Amino acid sequence: MKKHDNISILLNPLKASFYIFCMLVCSVTSGSGAEPVKRPNIIMFLVDDMGWQDTSLPFWTSRTPFNERYHTPAMSKLASEGMMFTQAYATSVCSPTRVSLMSGMNAARHRVTNWTLERDKPVDGKSEILVYPDWNVNGVQPVDTVPHSAYATMLPHLLRDNGYFTIHCGKAHYGAIGTPSADPLNCGFDINIAGHAAGGPGSYLGTENFGNSEKGGYTSPWGVPGLEKYHGDSVFLTEALTREALKSLDQAKATGKPFYLYMAHYAVHIPLYADKRFYDKYLDMGLNESEARYASMIEGMDRSLGDIMDYLDRKGLTENTIILFMSDNGGFSLRPRAGELHTHNKPLNSGKGSAYEGGIREPMIVKWPGKVRPGTSCSDYLIVEDFFPAILEMAGIKNYSTVQRVDGKSFVPMLRQKGTTSNGRKLYWHFPNNWGPTGPGIGATSTIRSGDWKLIYFYEDSHFELYNISNDIGESHNLADQERTKVRELALNLGMYLRSTDAQRPSYKSTGKPVPWPDEKL
Numbered sequence: 001m002k003k004h005d006n007i008s009i010l011l012n013p014l015k016a017s018f019y020i021f022c023m024l025v026c027s028v029t030s031g032s033g034a035e036p037v038k039r040p041n042i043i044m045f046l047v048d049d050m051g052w053q054d055t056s057l058p059f060w061t062s063r064t065p066f067n068e069r070y071h072t073p074a075m076s077k078l079a080s081e082g083m084m085f086t087q088a089y090a091t092s093v094c095s096p097t098r099v100s101l102m103s104g105m106n107a108a109r110h111r112v113t114n115w116t117l118e119r120d121k122p123v124d125g126k127s128e129i130l131v132y133p134d135w136n137v138n139g140v141q142p143v144d145t146v147p148h149s150a151y152a153t154m155l156p157h158l159l160r161d162n163g164y165f166t167i168h169c170g171k172a173h174y175g176a177i178g179t180p181s182a183d184p185l186n187c188g189f190d191i192n193i194a195g196h197a198a199g200g201p202g203s204y205l206g207t208e209n210f211g212n213s214e215k216g217g218y219t220s221p222w223g224v225p226g227l228e229k230y231h232g233d234s235v236f237l238t239e240a241l242t243r244e245a246l247k248s249l250d251q252a253k254a255t256g257k258p259f260y261l262y263m264a265h266y267a268v269h270i271p272l273y274a275d276k277r278f279y280d281k282y283l284d285m286g287l288n289e290s291e292a293r294y295a296s297m298i299e300g301m302d303r304s305l306g307d308i309m310d311y312l313d314r315k316g317l318t319e320n321t322i323i324l325f326m327s328d329n330g331g332f333s334l335r336p337r338a339g340e341l342h343t344h345n346k347p348l349n350s351g352k353g354s355a356y357e358g359g360i361r362e363p364m365i366v367k368w369p370g371k372v373r374p375g376t377s378c379s380d381y382l383i384v385e386d387f388f389p390a391i392l393e394m395a396g397i398k399n400y401s402t403v404q405r406v407d408g409k410s411f412v413p414m415l416r417q418k419g420t421t422s423n424g425r426k427l428y429w430h431f432p433n434n435w436g437p438t439g440p441g442i443g444a445t446s447t448i449r450s451g452d453w454k455l456i457y458f459y460e461d462s463h464f465e466l467y468n469i470s471n472d473i474g475e476s477h478n479l480a481d482q483e484r485t486k487v488r489e490l491a492l493n494l495g496m497y498l499r500s501t502d503a504q505r506p507s508y509k510s511t512g513k514p515v516p517w518p519d520e521k522l
C-alpha cells in the first residue's frame with residue numbers, strides 16, 4: 001500500500017474501520033497461526049482384467065453364482081465405507097483404458113486404441129477384409145517428439161506439481177518399449193515399483209524370478225523389473241508389490257506431503273498362477289485347477305486392498321485418504337479359463353476385448369471419508385476418462401492446464417449426491433482394431449451409449465446392433481430392425497462424434513477405401 005493511501009485511511013474513520021476488519025480477517029485465514037489447507041491422500045487401486053462378476057460383492061440387483069464363488073472381504077469393507085458404482089465403464093483392452101486415465105482423453109481422441117508393446121510395431125491380428133489404421137502404437141507420452149503417440153499432460157505430473165508425492169506400483173503399460181513413458185518416472189511419478197512397457201508378467205512367482213530368466217536379472221519383455229530382492233523367494237507377485245507399496249507410503253509420510261499411490265496390480269491378468277495363500281480353499285470348493293488359480297489370484301488382489309487399508313488405520317491416515325477401486329477392462333473369458341468360453345462375466349455377454357458389456361463394465365468403488373456417505377450405491381453411468389478430472393477435483397486442484405483436450409467429466413457430483421453427469425450424456429467407445437482372439441462382440445467396432453440405449457457398429461460388415469441395457473443386460477435381443485428411428489439417432493451421434501475427435505477407421509483390403517462411418521450406413 002502506498003504512503004498516501006495510509007494517510008487517506010487515517011483521515012477517514014470509515015475507511016479505517018474497514019481496513020482493520022480486513023486485517024483481522026487476513027490474520028485469521030492466512031496468518032502464521034492458521035492451519036494450511038490439507039490435501040487428501042489418494043490411492044488409485046486399479047486391477048488388471050478383473051470382471052464385473054469377479055467378486056463376492058454384487059454389483060447387480062441380485063447375487064450370482066460368481067459372487068458365491070469368490071471371496072473379496074476387503075472390497076465389501078471398502079463398499080460399506082464408500083460408494084459403489086454399478087455402471088462404471090472402461091475400454092475393452094488395457095492400454096486404451098490406462099491412457100484415458102492418465103490423460104482424460106477418450107480413446108477415439110488419443111488413438112491408443114489397442115494394447116501396446118514394441119516401439120512402432122502394431123499388435124493387431126489379421127483380417128481377410130480390413131486394413132487397420134495407423135494408430136498410436138507407441139502409447140501416451142509426456143513429450144511431443146515421439147511419432148505414433150499421444151502427447152499429454154499426465155495426471156501424476158499435475159498432482160506432483162501441486163505438492164503430491166507420487167508413487168507408481170505395478171503395471172504401467174501406457175508406453176511402448178524404448179519410449180519415455182515406458183518408465184513411469186518420466187510420467188510424473190517420484191517412485192516406480194515394477195512398472196515398465198509390458199502388460200503382463202512372465203510369472204507371478206518369486207521362485208521363477210517373476211518371469212526373468214536369471215536371478216537378479218531382467219528379461220525383456222515379460223520379466224517384471226525392480227523386484228530382484230524377491231527373486232528365488234516363495235512370495236507371490238501381488239504380495240511383493242503390496243509390501244513395496246507400503247514401504248513407499250512410509251517414504252511419502254516422511255516427506256510431509258500428501259501422497260498419490262497408483263496401485264496397479266498385474267493380477268488378475270494371465271498367466272494363471274496359484275496364490276498358495278488361498279489356492280487350496282478353492283480346490284476344496286470343487287473348482288478345477290485353472291479356476292482355482294484364478295479365484296486365488298482374485299483373493300490375493302483383495303488381500304492387497306485389505307493390507308493397504310489396515311496400514312492406513314495403523315498410521316492414522318484413514319480419515320484423510322481417498323481410495324478409488326477400478327478395473328481396466330472386462331474379465332478374461334478365453335482359455336486357459338475352464339468351462340464355456342465367453343460366459344465368465346454372466347449375466348453380462350462376452351468378456352475382455354468385446355464391445356458387449358462383459359468387455360467394458362467394471363466393478364468400481366470410491367471411499368472419501370467425510371464426503372461420501374458410507375454404504376451407498378450409484379447407478380449413474382461413467383467412463384474411465386472421468387477419473388482424470390475427478391481425481392484432480394478431489395485433490396482440490398482447480399487451476400490447471402493441459403496440452404490435450406480433456407473429454408472426461410468429474411464424477412464428484414455423484415459422490416456427493418448433489419448431481420450427476422450421466423443425464424443427457426452419451427458415452428463413446430472406439431476400437432478400430434483387431435485384438436487377436438475371436439468371440440462375441442470382439443472385433444473392430446465403435447459404440448455409443450445414450451440413456452438405456454446402446455448401439456454397436458461393426459466395421460467388418462457394417463452392421464448395427466441395438467440393445468436396451470436396462471431391460472436386457474445380457475444383450476441377447478438385438479433391436480436394430482425394430483427400432484430403426486433409434487438406430488438412426490444414435491448412428492448420427494456416433495458418426496458426428498468420431499469425426500469431431502479426428503478418429504481413425506479401418507479400410508477395405510479389396511478397394512483401399514475407408515469403411516463408411518456409422519451414419520454413412522443408414
